[in-house]
Amino acid sequence: MMLWKHPLIQLLNRNKGNPRTLILMEPLWGIPYNLIAPFATLYMYTQGITDVQIGLILSVAMFVQVFFSFFGGIITDKLGRKVTTMLGDFMGWSVACLVWAVSGSFWLFLLAVVFNSFEQINQTAWFCLLIEDAEPKDLLGIYTWANIGGLVAVFFAPISGLLIQSFSVVPVVRVLYVVFAVNMLIKVIITLRHCDETRQGKLRMAETKGTSVSQMLYEYKDLIPKVLKNKEILKVLMVSVILHITNLISANFFSLYVTQRLGIAERYLAFFPILNAAVMLSFMVGIQHRLEGVKFRIPMRTGLIMYAACPILLILTPAGNMLFIILYVFVAAVANALVMPRKDALLQLNIHPQERARINALIMAFTIAFASPFGYLAGWLSSMDRRLPFLFVFVIFVVAIVIVGRIRDPEFAEEQGETG
Template identity: 35%
Template sequence: MLMKLKGNARGCLFYEPMFILPYSLFVTYATVYMLELGVTERQIGLITSLGLVLQIGTSLISGHLTDRLGRKKALLLYDLLSWSVATLLWLIADNVWFFITAAVINSFQKVPHTAWICLLVEDTEPKERATVFTVLQFISVVSGLFAPLGGLLVSHFTLVPAVRIMYGMAFVSMTLMFIGRHFATRETEIGLRIKSEKKALQWSVLLRDSWSAVRLIVSNRPLLFMLGVYILYQFQLTMSSTYLSIYLIRHLSLSESFIAWFPAVTSAATLLLMVFVMPRLNPGRSTAYMIIGLLICLAANILLIVAAPGQVVHIVLSTMLAAAGSILVYPNMEAAVQNAMEGENRAHLFSIVSVLILACISPAGLIGGWAYSLDPRIPFVLIAGAFIVSAVLLLISVRAEQRQARRALEQEITHG
């Protein structure tokens, strides 16, 4: 699939494994690493929420910086800051203040994320964008197969030294990736045009443009529904990524080295689905597939909630179902959001969408920390609720589109 892509999409995705592979190694152990260094569950939730709140600010200016600096320059500079510097801080961390500082620096990741999305899709035909995001997920899936290497490092060196090695590997790989990708891509046509017109940041203009973007979003019914689904999806993703590893080790009594196999199970199941199932699906029924995917994710989460300590079969089955659901939801959801934001306002509109998402999901860490302290299963009950509401939103969206299509047809018949 990668060979079918061209231009910036190919240049961006060619180097993506150098980011995703080391990320998939350390992300499984990030919160457990914090616990080992004396950070409490509630402090972990606070740090997660702090990072998300700060990302609201960086998202607000990310569109301006992407337009002012150009997609390529903004991507390179802020990736080096938000990821290369942050991984170094995580590498040498020995108390909560290192993690707080890293959260502040890592919050600038929203600037390169906006720039990367623009670079990825602006010169790509809308009909090819679902393929682009499918390739991205394929890369993530294959990289996830290497996650057990993290478990091997943990079993050999113990948790803290092993995770420090993972962060060191991530620093080297990601930094080289940022530089290589910079030379493999070119500024988009829209980026060149806007860069030449963009002036210094004026807060009054930024706020005025932001309000205009909010009005555009509110008037864009398809984007509004997908934004609701996207917010709920990111909410559950934040809560799950923060507390799942802790839940598996402390509540379900699995070993630290063993939990690294679950990302590999996810990747293997997803890979099989991508090869044998996804090519057979009808692209015109993407909303229906998203609803099915959300219900599958709900079933996976229920299995996780009812699993008893040491009950590996339940967890493996839950992991496989979550993989099946996610591959139906993620590429279709991303493509739907991007297709709803066309034109030269993409960077600014995407930054405002990011602000709205972060404003809604920023309490996820605090809520998760409070809920986990009451009962380790409660965060996953909340996640199950997010899947249910998302499916309902999509059903409402489908029915609204059907009514609109019927009205248009009736008007055409009447005037005809």
């Protein structure tokens, strides 16, 4: 009985329809993603893709993602949140995963990430579909649920570790990419049958019906200055860029660091995401709702300080020392639980609902554009010394800590910071 009284369960009961459907579907994406994620970089490296080429693929991918992100808001307004979400899932994941499944060269891996860049269109539409018909006070809880939906899937990760131990990295990851493609096709079908276009989505579709794409692009000339003049959005944007860069580096170079430098066996890679998920789930279910009355800035800054400690901890880890790596994963998980849902909620609370799709798309485009050179930079740093990318991560986390100290809490942002 106590479980049903938990604030997160009550929130899900209040938010039927799109929020509940999208949250419950999240494992369809999360399970195959987390089965593959610990081995994705190793999958490329094992097939002869170098550190520098991996970094170049990441940077090219982000350049293409900027293009799709820029048009994401326009497409979301023209086609609607629901149709755009399905388009992004199909092209960005189903098709991309099939290409990844047969990849064995630099050019095929590059083609796969280009297809995966369609997912950036999905990002704008999916967030709108998730939150637009929900109450503003429920945003932090909804973003917490969205994280939980992905985290539950992480507990399937040992399956890939066990399979790789028996059959090696390449054949296992190829099969998992095919499973991923099928899962996302199922997700598209469920979205079609069980999600509804949002009220704001219907309004924007009607408003933009007679407006050409070129005209909507031209309207960015008025929208971009409004975004850049909103100090609160700019601060959250800068933090988003930093988090995007640090996640990019950590996600793609952690596995290489612990296997190639610290000498940890490949089969253990799948267990680190499980620890991360267990810690985050415990925090989100047991502690997150108790912090709702605390100003956003305090837990965000605490989380960023913990984030900054992580790369130093990893650099200081002696070769073969699993305890230090476990501590690194634990601290990073708590930091993630503190920072990410609040960053997302802060952003939405500072955006005018009428322009949510296009402003979210702009912010995503800005984030990826600013972060795009750092994939190649991280690859170059890693080729010289595998510790250098993580030292760079520490430096930019310090910058994020300073920025968060100047962010206003939501009640002030709502009064003064609406854009549009």
